[in-house]
Amino acid sequence: MAQSMCCARPGTRMIGWPVPNSSCAPPMLKIDPELLNNASPSPHRRALEQGYRWLRFEDGLEQQFHDFYIQGHVARVRLAAYMCIVLFIMFVILDLATLPAFVSIRTVSIRIALIIPSFVVVLLASYRGAWRPYLGTAVFSAALVTGLCTVAVIGSALDAGYQIPYEGILLVALFIYLIACLEWRRALLANMVTLCAFVIMEFTLQTDPRARLYQIVFMCAANGVGAYGAYFLEHSIRTTFLVNTLLHELAALDGLTGLSNRRTLNIHLERVWRQALRDRQTVAIAMIDIDYFKRYNDRYGHARGDAALKAVADVIAAQARRPLDLTARYGGEEFAVIWHNPVPGELQAMGELLTAAVAALRIEHSDSDIGSLSVSIGVTIGLPCAGDDAAALLRAADQALYQAKHQGRNQVVVSEPVAALV
Numbered sequence: 562m563a564q565s566m567c568c569a570r571p572g573t574r575m576i577g578w579p580v581p582n583s584s585c586a587p588p589m590l591k592i593d594p595e596l597l598n599n600a601s602p603s604p605h606r607r608a609l610e611q612g613y614r615w616l617r618f619e620d621g622l623e624q625q626f627h628d629f630y631i632q633g634h635v636a637r638v639r640l641a642a643y644m645c646i647v648l649f650i651m652f653v654i655l656d657l658a659t660l661p662a663f664v665s666i667r668t669v670s671i672r673i674a675l676i677i678p679s680f681v682v683v684l685l686a687s688y689r690g691a692w693r694p695y696l697g698t699a700v701f702s703a704a705l706v707t708g709l710c711t712v713a714v715i716g717s718a719l720d721a722g723y724q725i726p727y728e729g730i731l732l733v734a735l736f737i738y739l740i741a742c743l744e745w746r747r748a749l750l751a752n753m754v755t756l757c758a759f760v761i762m763e764f765t766l767q768t769d770p771r772a773r774l775y776q777i778v779f780m781c782a783a784n785g786v787g788a789y790g791a792y793f794l795e796h797s798i799r800t801t802f803l804v805n806t807l808l809h810e811l812a813a814l815d816g817l818t819g820l821s822n823r824r825t826l827n828i829h830l831e832r833v834w835r836q837a838l839r840d841r842q843t844v845a846i847a848m849i850d851i852d853y854f855k856r857y858n859d860r861y862g863h864a865r866g867d868a869a870l871k872a873v874a875d876v877i878a879a880q881a882r883r884p885l886d887l888t889a890r891y892g893g894e895e896f897a898v899i900w901h902n903p904v905p906g907e908l909q910a911m912g913e914l915l916t917a918a919v920a921a922l923r924i925e926h927s928d929s930d931i932g933s934l935s936v937s938i939g940v941t942i943g944l945p946c947a948g949d950d951a952a953a954l955l956r957a958a959d960q961a962l963y964q965a966k967h968q969g970r971n972q973v974v975v976s977e978p979v980a981a982l983v
């Protein structure tokens with residue numbers, strides 16, 4: 562373990578543990594720092610930077626992770642529930658075949674009346690969409706029921722003067738930690754309750770002190786091994802969740818402004834276009850370009866240019882209010898807004914709201930005609946027809962923008978809807 566940490570590439574960050582210079586720190590997934598450097602500030606990036614050794618993120622992120630975890634594990638939980646039902650049916654048959662009737666009546670009743678139904682509930686929760694939010698609770702309850710009932714099975718046999726193999730309870734502990742897909746804290750809680758019940762049962766019903774000691778020691782060891790494995794499993798899942806989200810952000814968002822990038826805009830436009838075609842609704846695009854931005858950079862420097870771009874982007878971001886609307890940085894100092902099904906007569910006013918909002922930023926630009934930063938906007942609208950492509954809408958908005966520049970900048974031009982698109 563220590564050796565693998567010594568061999569880490571210089572500058573490679575160890576995720577989830579404070580400082581990787583201690584030889585006794587546990588091995589964690591390593592991540593290329595480039596990924597973190599390129600990602601925009603977000604709770605995901607913060608979590609990766611700060612670590613999560615107690616397997617907990619800040620509140621909003623924790624909820625997101627919980628949804629991700631449940632969604633990603635539905636199939637495994639279902640499989641685990643089927644596996645348990647089959648196993649416990651086998652145990653019932655084994656009990657009936659090997660135990661005397663006065664013992665098996667107790668053990669079989671517990672297995673059939675309590676354990677198997679708890680996994681049937683898990684199965685139902687995994688199949689029914691409305692029950693899905695309670696899947697984690699159902700698995701936790703089933704784990705608890707299985708642990709306690711297995712203690713009860715061993716105890717009831719002991720009570721009847723019959724020793725049955727206690728290895729089953731070890732199997733249950735490892736199953737809860739590693740197969741049931743429970744989050745680590747819940748798995749630990751279910752197992753600790755089971756362990757306490759087991760110890761109490763042993764001290765109450767076990768008459769052989771050596772057997773008692775042996776069994777308790779092995780139960781504790783199984784819990785240690787299981788908790789250790791489950792901790793690292795969940796830690797890796799948390800890292801995967803964070804890295805997935807960062808990669809998605811890097812692929813979909815513009816690093817400077819946080820708006821969608823051009824690729825996302827194109828994908829979204831195609832999607833909205835198809836949706837509008839189905840619903841016979843319109844789609845509008847506004848292309849927005851900052852005026853005399855080269856002069857701004859030349860006079861105030863690139864860093865202030867970046868800050869101005871970000872301020873304008875924040876204003877533009879407020880323009881996407883409906884679920885299918887989108888704002889994007891199209892490239893350089895050019896932005897785009899997709900409006901899904903806007904009222905055609907309001908487009909001019911919507912554009913002017915944008916120019917007014919940028920003017921309200923009052924960003925000084927002494928090399929422009931009006932002394933402050935302004936934008937030119939070209940807007941167009943279309944009603945998609947089969948055979949058209951969304952790129953025609955983009956081209957039309959670009960032409961309107963060109964016209965706005967040509968007419969003196971700091972204005973909105975709404976083009977006539979392109980003939981092919983209406």
Ligand SMILES: Nc1nc2c(ncn2[C@@H]2O[C@H](COP(=O)(O)OP(=O)(O)OP(=O)(O)O)[C@@H](O)[C@H]2O)c(=O)[nH]1
Nearest residue numbers: 850851852853854855856858863866867893894966
């Ligand atoms: N600071 C900064 N500048 C950028 C960025 N991307 C593009 N630019 C600059 O934006 C300027 C765009 O210049 P032009 O295309 O000539 O347009 P303009 O000066 O705004 O002139 P008009 O559009 O005709 O009003 C260039 O100088 C680019 O270097 C960026 O991310 N940050």
